[in-house]
Amino acid sequence: MSELRKDPVTGRWVIISTERRKRPTDFLLESVQPAPDPNCPFDEGHEHMTPREILALGRNGSGPDSPGWSLRVIPNQFPVLRVEGTLDRQGEGLFDKMNGIGAHEVIIESPRHEDTLATLDERAVEQVLWAFRERVQDLKRDQRFRYIIIFKNHGAAAGASLAHSCSQIIALPIVPREVRDEVDGAHTHYRTKERCVFCDILKQESEDGRRLIAENADVAAVAPYAPRFPFETWLLPKRHQSLFEDAPRHEYASLARLLGDILRRMNKALRMPPYNLLIHSAPVVEPAGEYYHWHVEIIPKLTKVAGFEWATGFYLNPTSPEEAAQVLRDARV
Amino acid sequence: MSELRKDPVTGRWVIISTERRKRPTDFLLESVQPAPDPNCPFDEGHEHMTPREILALGRNGSGPDSPGWSLRVIPNQFPVLRVEGTLDRQGEGLFDKMNGIGAHEVIIESPRHEDTLATLDERAVEQVLWAFRERVQDLKRDQRFRYIIIFKNHGAAAGASLAHSCSQIIALPIVPREVRDEVDGAHTHYRTKERCVFCDILKQESEDGRRLIAENADVAAVAPYAPRFPFETWLLPKRHQSLFEDAPRHEYASLARLLGDILRRMNKALRMPPYNLLIHSAPVVEPAGEYYHWHVEIIPKLTKVAGFEWATGFYLNPTSPEEAAQVLRDARV
Numbered sequence: 001m002s003e004l005r006k007d008p009v010t011g012r013w014v015i016i017s018t019e020r021r022k023r024p025t026d027f028l029l030e031s032v033q034p035a036p037d038p039n040c041p042f043d044e045g046h047e048h049m050t051p052r053e054i055l056a057l058g059r060n061g062s063g064p065d066s067p068g069w070s071l072r073v074i075p076n077q078f079p080v081l082r083v084e085g086t087l088d089r090q091g092e093g094l095f096d097k098m099n100g101i102g103a104h105e106v107i108i109e110s111p112r113h114e115d116t117l118a119t120l121d122e123r124a125v126e127q128v129l130w131a132f133r134e135r136v137q138d139l140k141r142d143q144r145f146r147y148i149i150i151f152k153n154h155g156a157a158a159g160a161s162l163a164h165s166c167s168q169i170i171a172l173p174i175v176p177r178e179v180r181d182e183v184d185g186a187h188t189h190y191r192t193k194e195r196c197v198f199c200d201i202l203k204q205e206s207e208d209g210r211r212l213i214a215e216n217a218d219v220a221a222v223a224p225y226a227p228r229f230p231f232e233t234w235l236l237p238k239r240h241q242s243l244f245e246d247a248p249r250h251e252y253a254s255l256a257r258l259l260g261d262i263l264r265r266m267n268k269a270l271r272m273p274p275y276n277l278l279i280h281s282a283p284v285v286e287p288a289g290e291y292y293h294w295h296v297e298i299i300p301k302l303t304k305v306a307g308f309e310w311a312t313g314f315y316l317n318p319t320s321p322e323e324a325a326q327v328l329r330d331a332r333v
Numbered sequence: 334m335s336e337l338r339k340d341p342v343t344g345r346w347v348i349i350s351t352e353r354r355k356r357p358t359d360f361l362l363e364s365v366q367p368a369p370d371p372n373c374p375f376d377e378g379h380e381h382m383t384p385r386e387i388l389a390l391g392r393n394g395s396g397p398d399s400p401g402w403s404l405r406v407i408p409n410q411f412p413v414l415r416v417e418g419t420l421d422r423q424g425e426g427l428f429d430k431m432n433g434i435g436a437h438e439v440i441i442e443s444p445r446h447e448d449t450l451a452t453l454d455e456r457a458v459e460q461v462l463w464a465f466r467e468r469v470q471d472l473k474r475d476q477r478f479r480y481i482i483i484f485k486n487h488g489a490a491a492g493a494s495l496a497h498s499c500s501q502i503i504a505l506p507i508v509p510r511e512v513r514d515e516v517d518g519a520h521t522h523y524r525t526k527e528r529c530v531f532c533d534i535l536k537q538e539s540e541d542g543r544r545l546i547a548e549n550a551d552v553a554a555v556a557p558y559a560p561r562f563p564f565e566t567w568l569l570p571k572r573h574q575s576l577f578e579d580a581p582r583h584e585y586a587s588l589a590r591l592l593g594d595i596l597r598r599m600n601k602a603l604r605m606p607p608y609n610l611l612i613h614s615a616p617v618v619e620p621a622g623e624y625y626h627w628h629v630e631i632i633p634k635l636t637k638v639a640g641f642e643w644a645t646g647f648y649l650n651p652t653s654p655e656e657a658a659q660v661l662r663d664a665r666v
Contacts, residue, residue, distance in 0.1 A: 001418060001432050001433050002413060002414055002429060002432075002433025003430055003431070003432065003433055004431045004432070004433055004506070004507065005428065005429070006428065006430065008428055008429070010510075011510070011632030012510050013507055013510070014434075015413055015414065015433060017413055019411050019412055019432075020411050078348055078352050079352055080335060080352070080353070080649055081335055081348065082334060082335070085334060092558075093541075094341050094530075094533050094534060095338065095339065095341055095558045095559070096338070096341070097336055097337060097338045097339065098336070098341040099337070100334050100336055100337055100348060100350070100351075101334050108577075146646075147380055149641065149644050149645055151639075151640035151641055151644050153639045157637070158637075158640065159638065159640060159641075160639075168640075168643060172645075172647070173337070174337065174346055174647075176645035176647035177343075177344070177345050177645070177647065178645050178647075179643065179645060179646075181646075189463075197405020197427075197471070200427050204426045204427050204428075208426075215653070225425075225427075225428045226428070227477040259481065275645050276639065276640035276644075277640065278640055278643060278644035279646070297644075299643060304489075304490070304491075304492045304636065305492065306484075306491060306518040306609065307484035307486045307492060307501075307609035307610065308413075308482065308487060308490065308492075308501070308503060310484075310511075310611060310632060311511065311512075311609075311611035311630075312480075312482055312509035312510070312511050312512060312587065313509055313511035313512075314505070314508040314509035314510065314511075318411055325592055
């Protein structure tokens with residue numbers, strides 16, 4: 001019989017469907033491999049094809065927008081939101097709107113077109129996390145921004161428009177709804193229990209073991225109890241901390257090591273799947289230190305979202321997290 | 334400059350992106366045409382290939398599960414939830430779960446493989462709506478069910494697994510999160526204004542006209558002010574009513590006429606797009622009569638949802654509803 005499960009943070013229910021049970025071989029997998037592209041604007045040597053860089057790491061000597069870098073951050077050429085202007089909040093009868101003020105940047109994770117987060121070495125992945133931190137610290141100074149989201153679309157099925165490995169940062173003038181629900185849910189748990197709900201999850205998953213995929217001294221990878229999607233994986237720092245950008249350097253190193261490990265396991269078990277990677281951190285303007293706990297979510301794109309999910313926000317997952325965790329534990333590379 | 338807009342019911346913000354503006358010809362369109370399939374279990378004459386029918390319309394004389402019908406309702410062969418059993422709500426440490434109790438039915442909308450809701454005549458579409466009503470009225474008698482969702486996945490990109498035109502009904506033991514947000518938002522508006530928010534929307538859109546696509550005596554089709562997706566369209570009954578299944582017969586006729594019209598306009602303007610159709614109605618157990626207003630939402634599947642949307646619930650829409658409404662007004666068939 002199928003099971004309805006409730007996420008302890010957001011209160012969102014999901015259906016773990018045994019009737020429609022799917023194992024890795026049952027998915028219509030689209031293997032992601034960066035197709036060669038002589039005109040890729042993100043390749044080393046093509047710096048003139050992008051907007052001027054905001055940050056570069058690893059370059060010695062030569063000036064900005066020249067080769068020699070190991071990581072570059074640039075403004076998005078087609079930004080969703082712009083830094084220039086004023087919010088100009090206004091009503092339109094019943095409706096409310098404001099100008100699209102924000103920031104939209106792209107982190108080019110490697111100078112080489114064929115690299116992915118799964119093939120980059122640990123130091124290079126750590127550098128990516130460090131660049132995220134640097135950019136968030138800088139963007140936070142703009143008092144108009146209430147939330148800064150870091151995410152990655154890997155593969156066309158996950159929404160990537162370019163094959164070259166990159167992530168995006170968007171600074172928003174509002175706290176979006178999913179974030180609001182998660183932060184409020186964590187706050188509710190804290191008010192009742194005086195404990196962080198993510199710390200509670202870590203403790204229970206560590207003792208239980210069925211949904212634990214891998215871990216190191218600082219970070220644990222778990223299949224969440226009520227996942228929306230097959231093989232959804234959370235990477236949780238073991239030490240309580242609400243903001244990603246305030247983590248100590250050694251936690252980025254530990255996260256980089258575990259992240260590369262998990263992505264290689266997914267590549268092996270799910271044949272190089274498209275995925276979204278999301279960094280969940282507290283809103284920049286809120287004192288969520290006691291009750292929110294930053295973490296990383298990886299969502300392999302293995303199924304299509306259909307009418308039922310759009311209508312209800314209620315997800316149908318054909319793979320239990322216990323089975324997904326077992327598959328990924330066994331897929332050690 | 335892009336614009337942030339807030340949905341007046343749920344409070345959900347969306348970004349209407351002018352930088353990434355897309356017109357109908359800019360989308361990667363996947364035209365949906367039912368591929369011939371000699372083994373389609375939903376074709377007339379193949380009744381033995383499906384579970385036993387729950388309801389059939391249009392058949393004269395011959396017995397159940399035989400040819401001659403114009404519409405059939407059957408249990409889903411791979412149900413997400415099952416009627417048999419008990420909910421057995423229980424905790425698992427921090428977590429909560431219950432058994433997958435519910436109902437999952439399929440409405441086969443035509444005996445002919447090549448039909449779609451856009452090609453069926455008005456009477457046949459009205460019959461589909463009438464079958465929805467009959468099934469909801471019946472399922473409501475089971476006191477375990479708190480919400481009944483009716484939806485349609487048209488085309489593989491919208492999640493359809495079979496090409497033959499059909500809809501689905503799922504009865505759920507919980508009120509799902511998206512529905513909760515919409516009902517609560519409507520309630521909040523009512524408490525402040527003592528008016529239905531959807532009635533207010535209808536009035537403003539009717540006076541404004543920019544987002545009005547088409548209408549008849551009983552139903553109006555509008556592009557919502559803050560749409561998540563390009564060409565998202567709402568069909569709102571003009572008379573206030575919280576429950577779809579309580580509408581008078583002539584409203585189903587008017588809805589059938591406008592629905593066919595809108596789907597043909599979409600087929601013309603967007604080259605037969607995949608879409609999801611969702612019926613939004615009040616939860617069966619709640620006295621939402623004063624403040625909730627049932628309606629139909631059509632979401633053409635023209636863009637891919639990426640990491641930003643998954644992380645934030647904040648949608649990026651490259652087509653303004655004013656432009657979408659203009660395109661659909663001009664696409665009269």
